[in-house]
Each structure stands twice: as structure tokens, then as C-alpha cells.
Amino acid sequence: MGTMSEVVTSRPPTFEKKTPSQTALHDKQRQTAADPTTQICLTLGGTKVSSVLSFPVHRGYLWASCGASVSPCVSRPLQEYDLGVESQLQPVEGFGPYFKLIPATGQVKELQTIIRDRNTSRSDFKFYADRLIRLVVEEGLNQLPYSDCTITTPVGCQYQGLQFVKGNCGVSIVRSGEAMEQGLRSCCRSIRLGKILVESDLETHEARVVYAKFPDDISQRKVLLMYPIMSSGNTVIKAVNVLQEHAVEEENIILLNLFSTPAAARTITSAFPRMHILTSEVHPVAPNHFGQKYFGTD
Helix, strand or coil: CCCHHHHCCCCCCCCCCCCHHHHHHHHHHHHHHHCCCCCEEEEECCEEEECCCCCCCCCCHHHHHHCCEEEECCCCCHHHCCCCCCCCCEECCCCCCCEEECCCCHHHHHHHHHHHCCCCCHHHHHHHHHHHHHHHHHHHHCCCCEEEEEEECCCCCEEEEEEECCCEEEEEEECHHHHHHHHHHHHCCCCEEEEEEEEECCCCCCEEEEEEECCCCHHHCEEEEECCEECCCHHHHHHHHHHHHCCCCHHHEEEECCEECHHHHHHHHHHCCCCEEEECEECCCCCCCHHHHHHCCC
16 A cells, blocks of 8 residues: 555646636725724525624634625614614503513413413423523513623624613512522522512402512612512502602512413503513413412412
């Protein structure tokens, strides 16, 4: 067997003769690629994706790393781009502009079905309830204020992005509201939490506050109020009254809910028309077994 030098044959390089117009285009592309502030467009799988990040493209690195085709983009201010921060929430007719549903996708409907099914095991119930909670929490975070920021990437490029405005907190209405705390912490690890315990009188069914614990500066914060099931709305009204007693403005409260009845929605929106409310479903029958099933006390 021959040596490697005997087996491998070398081919002389071939050169393609370019027309003057092709040469001018090539020089323009090479000049664009060497420009460290060039904004680029990527074509991935036939889909053109615009990038607002300015970074150098040298020696065909982008081609080699992702196999994308590169073409210059028209430079535009950052605020002209759709950053996807505003979510496509669905307002519910008759409940005011601040009462909204998360998008009713097939995934959301499946989660609601499993949670309502009486044959669902507790482990499955908790798993799928946590998934629905996470979806509602994520949409709730979109309602919080953001501010512009500029960061430096690991390759030394400047990126214009967004960051949360400091001063947010979560408040759960005990006990079922505590089921939503982990979903919020999974998204915001360092967020401060408060609690409200509201009990209903067995005879009059009137709600009364038994316990409340908040951050000292809650009046200066946006509050994510968590309560998964709203049947009458009385518990939420009591909880919001307590927050207002601590100088929390109505428009600074965002109620995160999973299931609401039309009666509860009307009661709450009538009492607090400027409070933001986010839920996954409005239905005459609420899954009132949620708290017992989730915590295993059914």
C-alpha cells in the first residue's frame, strides 16, 4: 500500500472569471462583511430573519457556523422592531378592557381538560396544573414595566435589549394561591412574596381576612396577585381591599387566575375596573376541587 502522499492527488485551484458587475457586487459584499457595525439578515430554511444586533462578520464565520445566507439589512431604530413583548391577549366582552384571556391554544384547552377530569390522578393533576400556571405567569410578566438597556455580549458586541423595572412582588391568597408561587419563582427567582389568608364564614359565607404579610414597601411595587379559582369573587375583593389599605394603587395590581366564572368576573371588574386581570378561561362551572386536589387533601 502506498503512502498518504502517493494516494492523495492534489488538484490545482480553479478560478471563475467574473464580469465587471459581479466584481463590483463582490467588493460591496466584502466591504459590508468587514464593517463591524453592519446589521444583517439571516435566511434560515427559506425564512428571512432580521437581526437588530450589530456585530462583525469576518472570513465567512457566520456561513461556517450556521450555514445561513447573509445580506445587508436596512438600519432602523430599535423601537421600530416588534420585540414580541406585547402578548396577544384576548379581551373578554362585557368585562372591561383590563380583563383578558391568554391565547386559547390547543395546548391550553388540553391542560384545562385534564385539570377538570375527575379521573385525573393527583400526580398528573399537579403536573398539568403547574404547566397551566406557568403559561399564565409568563403572560402576567408581560404586563410588568420594562426599561431599555444595553449589554455587552461575550464576543464584545453591544446589544440593545430590555430589563424588568425593579419593584415587583407576588402575593398569594392562601391556600390555593400558594400553588402558583412556584411558577412565579421559576420565572423570577429573587421576587419577593407576600400572603393573604381569607376565610369565609360557614353560615353567612362572608369573607374575612385572617392574616396578611407583605413587603414593607409594597405600596411602591407592582403586585402580582395569585388566586387560581374564582367562583364568586368575594375572596379576591377582600384581598384587594387589604392591598389598598396598604396604599397599593388599583392599577398596580395584576390578578393571575386560572379559572373564573362569569359572575365572579362581573363582580370583580365592577368593584375594581382599573385592576388588570389575566385568566385562562371564563366558564359557568369552576373546578372548585383545585386546591384540595393540588395539595392532596381531597
